[in-house]
Amino acid sequence: MAVFTPLSDAQVADFLGSFDAGSLVSLEGVAGGTENSTFFVTTDQRELVLTLFEQGEHEELPFFVELLDYLDEHRLPVPGPVHDRDGIALHSLAGKPSLLFPRLPGRHPMAPNLEQCRVLGDTLGHMHVVSQHFPGHRPNPRDLNWLMAMHHRTLVYLSPEDQALMKDEVEIYQGVFGDAPPLPQGALHGDLFRDNTLFEGDRLGGIIDFYNGCTGDLLFDLAIVINDWATGPDGRLDAERHDIILSAYQARRPLDDTEREVWPTMLRMTALRYWLSRLLVVYVDPPAHDLTPHDPGRFHTILTARLNHGALPLPEASTTA
Numbered sequence: 001m002a003v004f005t006p007l008s009d010a011q012v013a014d015f016l017g018s019f020d021a022g023s024l025v026s027l028e029g030v031a032g033g034t035e036n037s038t039f040f041v042t043t044d045q046r047e048l049v050l051t052l053f054e055q056g057e058h059e060e061l062p063f064f065v066e067l068l069d070y071l072d073e074h075r076l077p078v079p080g081p082v083h084d085r086d087g088i089a090l091h092s093l094a095g096k097p098s099l100l101f102p103r104l105p106g107r108h109p110m111a112p113n114l115e116q117c118r119v120l121g122d123t124l125g126h127m128h129v130v131s132q133h134f135p136g137h138r139p140n141p142r143d144l145n146w147l148m149a150m151h152h153r154t155l156v157y158l159s160p161e162d163q164a165l166m167k168d169e170v171e172i173y174q175g176v177f178g179d180a181p182p183l184p185q186g187a188l189h190g191d192l193f194r195d196n197t198l199f200e201g202d203r204l205g206g207i208i209d210f211y212n213g214c215t216g217d218l219l220f221d222l223a224i225v226i227n228d229w230a231t232g233p234d235g236r237l238d239a240e241r242h243d244i245i246l247s248a249y250q251a252r253r254p255l256d257d258t259e260r261e262v263w264p265t266m267l268r269m270t271a272l273r274y275w276l277s278r279l280l281v282v283y284v285d286p287p288a289h290d291l292t293p294h295d296p297g298r299f300h301t302i303l304t305a306r307l308n309h310g311a312l313p314l315p316e317a318s319t320t321a
């Protein structure tokens with residue numbers, strides 16, 4: 001379950017009073033998610049999602065609201081926060097910061113078909129074209145600087161081989177990214193896994209959970225997507241899903257020469273980013289709740305597959321994906 005702070009019907013009915021969103025009909029805690037409390041709220045006018053922020057940097061919340069507002073204004077399929085009659089989105093409920101969103105249709109595509117992959121690549125490309133002009137600023141909190149600072153904390157829990165793997169990799173990334181010209185920048189989703197999208201058949205209902213959103217290398221976002229959406233059970237890349245996502249993406253935003261050059265390293269660095277973040281959750285800073293943490297081993301498998309088999313050739317940019 002992911003309701004860490006229960007709410008009564010009366011609390012939510014009162015909360016809805018400041019919005020033009022109708023009167024409460026029903027309230028249901030949402031089982032998914034691990035970080036925040038999420039509720040489906042039905043009013044006599046619409047279906048909504050209410051999120052209470054349980055952890056994280058609350059001072060970062062205005063950035064997420066601005067980013068979602070911006071993407072929503074540019075017609076990207078994201079849940080634009082609902083603003084109250086005074087134009088305010090961010091409220092406090094049960095002592096926690098809270099946001100109200102439209103409820104988007106669909107389910108998480110855990111075994112995405114090729115059309116869903118194409119739509120995702122197209123939408124991410126579109127999002128990155130738009131997000132290059134987003135005026136907000138929040139440096140990527142999981143970038144190479146974070147890897148360099150944090151990886152030491154997990155070494156004691158690793159085998160000697162894995163310690164060497166992690167240290168060597170971080171050193172290689174420093175060399176590659178330290179020497180490369182700057183990569184194209186913009187706002188990123190920062191965690192665009194399959195379970196942060198909703199599909200109704202082949203139609204993308206929306207991209208959710210922007211709480212890793214930040215500004216930085218657009219290629220970082222694309223590599224996270226390929227590692228999650230286009231990887232088989234053995235950690236190796238699935239050529240069909242890989243090619244269709246990247247072709248659709250590049251029809252919107254072709255990768256430049258530097259991005260193409262550092263791509264194999266970016267795939268490895270974003271795999272290590274999740275290996276490390278999951279190790280930190282399991283060993284170093286476990287959450288108070290007893291939800292099963294994500295498996296760090298999955299991203300160890302992906303990282304070693306990228307090392308042993310390299311990246312696949314990038315499709316050329318075309319305008320017909």
Ligand SMILES: Nc1ncnc2c1ncn2[C@@H]1O[C@H](COP(=O)(O)OP(=O)(O)OP(=O)(O)O)[C@@H](O)[C@H]1O
Pocket residue numbers: 002030032033034035036037038049079101102103104105195196198208209211
């Ligand atoms: N706008 C929305 N429309 C429909 N469903 C939503 C929406 N927002 C969230 N959900 C549902 O609530 C679940 C939890 O939401 P979310 O992913 O934001 O929570 P979280 O605790 O931050 O999760 P995570 O563990 O992925 O970080 C989602 O998996 C999805 O099923």
Ligand SMILES: N[C@@H](CCO)C(=O)O
Pocket residue numbers: 191193212274277278294
């Ligand atoms: N998507 C993340 C969890 C939420 O940040 C992971 O799979 O480790």
